[in-house]
Amino acid sequence: HGKRSQRGSVVLFSREHEDQIRALGTIEQALRTADLERELSLSFQPILDVRAGRVVCFEALARWNSPTLGLVPPDRFIPIAERSGSIGDITRVLLAQALACLKTWPRDIGISFNLSAYDICAAEGAMRLIAAVNASGVDPRRVDFEITETAMAFDFNQARRTVGALKALGCKISLDDFGTGYSSLSYVHTLPLDRVKVDRSFVANIENDEVSHKIVRTIVGLCDDMNLECIVEGVETPNQFAIVQGMHCEMAQGYLFSKPMPAAEVSAYLARRPERQAGVA
Ligand code: C2E
Ligand code: MG
Numbered sequence: 651h652g653k654r655s656q657r658g659s660v661v662l663f664s665r666e667h668e669d670q671i672r673a674l675g676t677i678e679q680a681l682r683t684a685d686l687e688r689e690l691s692l693s694f695q696p697i698l699d700v701r702a703g704r705v706v707c708f709e710a711l712a713r714w715n716s717p718t719l720g721l722v723p724p725d726r727f728i729p730i731a732e733r734s735g736s737i738g739d740i741t742r743v744l745l746a747q748a749l750a751c752l753k754t755w756p757r758d759i760g761i762s763f764n765l766s767a768y769d770i771c772a773a774e775g776a777m778r779l780i781a782a783v784n785a786s787g788v789d790p791r792r793v794d795f796e797i798t799e800t801a802m803a804f805d806f807n808q809a810r811r812t813v814g815a816l817k818a819l820g821c822k823i824s825l826d827d828f829g830t831g832y833s834s835l836s837y838v839h840t841l842p843l844d845r846v847k848v849d850r851s852f853v854a855n856i857e858n859d860e861v862s863h864k865i866v867r868t869i870v871g872l873c874d875d876m877n878l879e880c881i882v883e884g885v886e887t888p889n890q891f892a893i894v895q896g897m898h899c900e901m902a903q904g905y906l907f908s909k910p911m912p913a914a915e916v917s918a919y920l921a922r923r924p925e926r927q928a929g930v931a
């Protein structure tokens with residue numbers, strides 16, 4: 651909302667906007683001088699196969715502990731890193747960490763890694779991903795790259811080439827945050843996807859909002875028809891999980907099973923047979 655200044659011209663930004671813009675500048679500056687290898691880490695959140703009743707993979711989620719700003723959530727710093735050009739280095743550091751962790755896990759457990767626009771829409775970004783997977787020596791079939799419609803929008807033709815190259819390597823591709831974009835169905839149709847992740851905003855309302863319920867049911871059905879695995883994100887309560895199970899959704903992820911955990915906790919978590927406790931099996 652614009653405000654009138656004393657001289658009568660319209661000021662475009664309110665006080666809160668000014669504060670926000672200053673905060674963005676601060677994050678951008680802290681990123682520029684950050685020691686990425688030390689300050690960035692990954693948290694891992696399990697994804698469960700509902701029918702088989704076991705953990706199939708962990709999603710790697712970026713954490714930035716800045717000495718000046720403290721913990722900055724990925725939703726805040728990733729978009730800024732995209733614009734300021736540091737995202738390439740961030741992806742390189744995080745993917746190396748992710749692949750190193752994967753090597754210490756049981757061979758039937760995979761990893762999901764979130765890609766940003768640069769990774770998907772710049773040829774250089776895509777080449778770096780392939781080089782990192784090859785250099786790590788892990789079985790590429792254990793690696794699932796999560797892409798979003800928003801990240802593909804910058805250059806869809808390059809995005810399609812990137813996805814094709816990752817598939818040729820043997821990696822899986824998931825379409826993340828499904829249902830929140832603007833042309834979801836055409837992406838499902840044109841890209842060689844393996845999985846679709848239903849955005850957690852729908853699951854959050856699945857008990858009370860009939861439309862959300864219908865949307866999840868429709869996406870699960872669409873995936874079934876197109877031979878795509880469906881992952882429902884953001885399952886927080888046993889009742890939400892029961893509803894999703896009733897729809898015959900393949901996989902689920904959410905606080906009900908576990909919040910994202912540090913790498914050091916993954917082995918102990920797997921040893922506890924978490925699916926039994928969550929009532930999946
Ligand atoms: P996303 O890929 O959709 O990841 C899921 C987000 O939902 C994570 O937030 C996760 O902690 C949260 N979540 C999972 N289960 C629940 C639940 O039951 N309830 C609620 N309320 N939340 C749940 P997080 O870790 O803050 O990540 C936010 C977003 O930041 C991610 O959304 C992803 O878009 C982006 N991001 C995270 N790590 C990376 C990364 O390494 N690279 C890139 N490019 N983006 C990343
Ligand atoms: Mg994701």
Ligand code: MG
Binds near residue numbers: 826827847849850883
């Ligand atoms: Mg998601």
Ligand code: MG
Binds near residue numbers: 827
């Ligand atoms: Mg999301």
